Amino acid sequence: MTQRIPIAVAYGDGIGPEIMKATLDIIQTAGANIEIETVEIGEKVYLRGIETGMDPNAWELLRRTKVFLKAPITTPQGGGYKSLNVTTRKALGLYANVRPSVSYSPFVHTKHPVMNVVIIRENEEDLYAGIEHRQTDQVYQCLKLITRPGSEKVIRYAFEYARANGRKKVTCFVKDNIMKLTDGLFHKVFDETAAAYPDIENELWIVDIGAAKLADTPEHFDVIVMPNLYGDVLSDVAAQIAGSVGLAGSSNIGEQCAMFEAIHGSAPRRAGQNLANPSGLLLAAVMMLVHIGQSEVAARVHNAWLKTIEDGIHTYDIFKEGVSRQKAGTAEFAAAVIRRLGDVP
Amino acid sequence: MTQRIPIAVAYGDGIGPEIMKATLDIIQTAGANIEIETVEIGEKVYLRGIETGMDPNAWELLRRTKVFLKAPITTPQGGGYKSLNVTTRKALGLYANVRPSVSYSPFVHTKHPVMNVVIIRENEEDLYAGIEHRQTDQVYQCLKLITRPGSEKVIRYAFEYARANGRKKVTCFVKDNIMKLTDGLFHKVFDETAAAYPDIENELWIVDIGAAKLADTPEHFDVIVMPNLYGDVLSDVAAQIAGSVGLAGSSNIGEQCAMFEAIHGSAPRRAGQNLANPSGLLLAAVMMLVHIGQSEVAARVHNAWLKTIEDGIHTYDIFKEGVSRQKAGTAEFAAAVIRRLGDVP
Numbered sequence: 001m002t003q004r005i006p007i008a009v010a011y012g013d014g015i016g017p018e019i020m021k022a023t024l025d026i027i028q029t030a031g032a033n034i035e036i037e038t039v040e041i042g043e044k045v046y047l048r049g050i051e052t053g054m055d056p057n058a059w060e061l062l063r064r065t066k067v068f069l070k071a072p073i074t075t076p077q078g079g080g081y082k083s084l085n086v087t088t089r090k091a092l093g094l095y096a097n098v099r100p101s102v103s104y105s106p107f108v109h110t111k112h113p114v115m116n117v118v119i120i121r122e123n124e125e126d127l128y129a130g131i132e133h134r135q136t137d138q139v140y141q142c143l144k145l146i147t148r149p150g151s152e153k154v155i156r157y158a159f160e161y162a163r164a165n166g167r168k169k170v171t172c173f174v175k176d177n178i179m180k181l182t183d184g185l186f187h188k189v190f191d192e193t194a195a196a197y198p199d200i201e202n203e204l205w206i207v208d209i210g211a212a213k214l215a216d217t218p219e220h221f222d223v224i225v226m227p228n229l230y231g232d233v234l235s236d237v238a239a240q241i242a243g244s245v246g247l248a249g250s251s252n253i254g255e256q257c258a259m260f261e262a263i264h265g266s267a268p269r270r271a272g273q274n275l276a277n278p279s280g281l282l283l284a285a286v287m288m289l290v291h292i293g294q295s296e297v298a299a300r301v302h303n304a305w306l307k308t309i310e311d312g313i314h315t316y317d318i319f320k321e322g323v324s325r326q327k328a329g330t331a332e333f334a335a336a337v338i339r340r341l342g343d344v345p
Numbered sequence: 346m347t348q349r350i351p352i353a354v355a356y357g358d359g360i361g362p363e364i365m366k367a368t369l370d371i372i373q374t375a376g377a378n379i380e381i382e383t384v385e386i387g388e389k390v391y392l393r394g395i396e397t398g399m400d401p402n403a404w405e406l407l408r409r410t411k412v413f414l415k416a417p418i419t420t421p422q423g424g425g426y427k428s429l430n431v432t433t434r435k436a437l438g439l440y441a442n443v444r445p446s447v448s449y450s451p452f453v454h455t456k457h458p459v460m461n462v463v464i465i466r467e468n469e470e471d472l473y474a475g476i477e478h479r480q481t482d483q484v485y486q487c488l489k490l491i492t493r494p495g496s497e498k499v500i501r502y503a504f505e506y507a508r509a510n511g512r513k514k515v516t517c518f519v520k521d522n523i524m525k526l527t528d529g530l531f532h533k534v535f536d537e538t539a540a541a542y543p544d545i546e547n548e549l550w551i552v553d554i555g556a557a558k559l560a561d562t563p564e565h566f567d568v569i570v571m572p573n574l575y576g577d578v579l580s581d582v583a584a585q586i587a588g589s590v591g592l593a594g595s596s597n598i599g600e601q602c603a604m605f606e607a608i609h610g611s612a613p614r615r616a617g618q619n620l621a622n623p624s625g626l627l628l629a630a631v632m633m634l635v636h637i638g639q640s641e642v643a644a645r646v647h648n649a650w651l652k653t654i655e656d657g658i659h660t661y662d663i664f665k666e667g668v669s670r671q672k673a674g675t676a677e678f679a680a681a682v683i684r685r686l687g688d689v690p
């Protein structure tokens with residue numbers, strides 16, 4: 001047996017521990033050759049007074065493993081806590097956030113049966129730079145930052161991703177009829193980069209009408225690259241209309257490190273009830289397995305997951321009379337996936 | 346006959362002149378008691394070197410009539426031209442942009458047959474404040490501005506609007522888990538204002554998952570108030586999934602003045618072909634007629650328009666085999682509406 005690949009794992013808050021357990025059970029049974037190193041993050045760490053929500057020692061671990069599988073966390077209200085997601089993305093230089101949204105029609109109910117969109121969102125800049133201030137009691141400002149290197153990295157990644165994954169088109173969303181400098185720069189870099197990939201079709205939409213087209217006719221799109229905030233909003237839109245935000249995994253890609261997570265939150269009200277859908281985190285783990293070179297295990301897990309979904313074994317969030325066949329809790333869903341690990345694709 | 350109400354009218358660019366002619370023909374035949382004063386704006390004015398796209402004398406006219414019916418305009422690419430829409434909204438203090446999206450199922454094809462959402466977008470602040478700069482060749486910034494007075498005005502307007510229109514709920518979209526100061530202020534003002542309207546239900550969504558819910562289950566929402574940029578993007582999403590952005594009118598409300606316009610653009614490639622759907626501008630004109638106290642004429646026009654749509658007389662943008670009955674050009678559509686002006690509701 002080859003040496004196991006160390007990965008950092010955070011169980012997170014709310015439904016985090018349940019879906020992480022399900023995910024790890026599945027991928028380990030499938031034969032993932034990994035060495036799990038747990039990091040403590042989120043609510044408990046925040047409440048110990050650590051503003052970032054991450055134990056300072058954890059950074060050292062993440063920089064060593066370079067691979068991080070992260071469950072959703074809860075940021076306590078008030079108290080000036082920073083978003084750990086944002087802190088991590090910036091601290092580890094995770095410049096591209098890759099969010100596929102796929103329809104599983106007719107097995108999962110959707111109004112958009114033909115949908116296979118990958119949104120690649122810039123992941124460090126924009127209004128997420130976190131530069132905000134209060135000018136007077138009445139006037140607050142937040143700085144939107146767009147840089148050429150940041151734009152170049154994520155846009156080039158989008159075209160490379162398209163090429164590596166047999167995708168035909170990369171679309172860019174910006175609002176440069178208003179933000180002529182910032183979004184104008186993103187647009188310009190898109191045009192420059194597109195010229196270097198003549199094999200990939202490219203197009204540009206103003207984000208308002210682009211979002212409308214995406215919500216109405218998602219089959220028009222293939223890969224879409226955009227600044228951070230648009231990508232945040234529109235990746236939730238895309239995932240939800242494909243079936244559920246609960247079905248979407250994501251990877252956060254940097255030059256050194258990568259982080260894998262579901263796109264949904266920690267849903268504290270569902271916690272501890274064996275209700276949550278582990279699919280988002282599981283599909284993120286599949287992306288992780290591909291990333292660390294264990295594509296065969298990834299394919300086995302993905303196939304077993306797909307069979308489970310196709311067999312109508314659905315958690316409450318995607319359960320629909322006439323489409324689903326069996327309502328499963330988190331643990332039963334995971335067991336069903338594990339039973340199908342040997343199935344032929 | 347009572348004195349006619351003077352209104353400023355801009356024919357705009359692209360498809361603007363055609364849809365404005367159709368709109369004015371319909372409302373004048375319906376008995377609108379208005380005196381039209383034409384203002385020249387848009388492409389021709391820009392190209393005369395006027396950065397705002399509006400003749401300086403036009404401001405005087407707008408401030409006098411206080412009512413402005415505006416067709417879409419084209420802003421030439423490059424050259425540092427400012428958006429006239431934005432300039433007008435700010436110059437006239439039009440703080441609330443009201444954008445209803447209604448499904449006309451089964452008469453107009455939609456995947457969301459039960460939809461009647463009004464998005465009220467803050468209209469002067471946010472990234473639209475237009476404060477952008479280049480720090481280095483590689484680094485650009487844009488300032489997002491949120492003020493207490495600006496937030497108070499639009500949020501109070503949303504609750505007043507709900508009350509006056511028999512609406513039950515006002516929802517707020519913000520991203521204050523990230524923008525704790527700016528969107529945090531908007532959120533805070535929303536909570537304060539909501540407390541003063543105990544007869545109206547209120548709720549708050551983070552904009553990412555709120556947008557996902559809107560795109561998937563628009564029937565959940567009633568009135569939604571939000572900062573400028575979210576409102577720009579999500580009003581296009583809402584209008585399009587209800588049927589078409591071509592069916593949505595809007596009002597821009599200020600303390601002194603009001604501007605009425607379609608939410609779509611000037612579609613230069615469709616110009617001069619008698620193709621464009623005048624419905625967005627016509628429904629904006631209906632809002633204008635209500636605003637100037639001519640509700641009866643407004644109702645007559647709205648009813649005739651609805652009958653035309655229900656009779657399946659559709660412009661190309663909403664034409665669908667099996668749903669529509671007759672494909673109409675702009676002029677034929679207008680004639681069909683005019684023929685139905687006497688119809689009983």
Ligand SMILES: CC(C)[C@H](C(=O)O)[C@@H](O)C(=O)O
Pocket residue numbers: 083085086232263522523553
């Ligand atoms: C939790 C939040 C900070 C985060 C974001 O806005 O990026 C989330 O919405 C996401 O999309 O991953």
Ligand SMILES: CC(C)[C@H](C(=O)O)[C@@H](O)C(=O)O
Pocket residue numbers: 177178208428430431577608
């Ligand atoms: C044309 C553009 C400046 C405008 C905006 O962004 O407000 C338009 O998209 C709108 O929604 O009215």
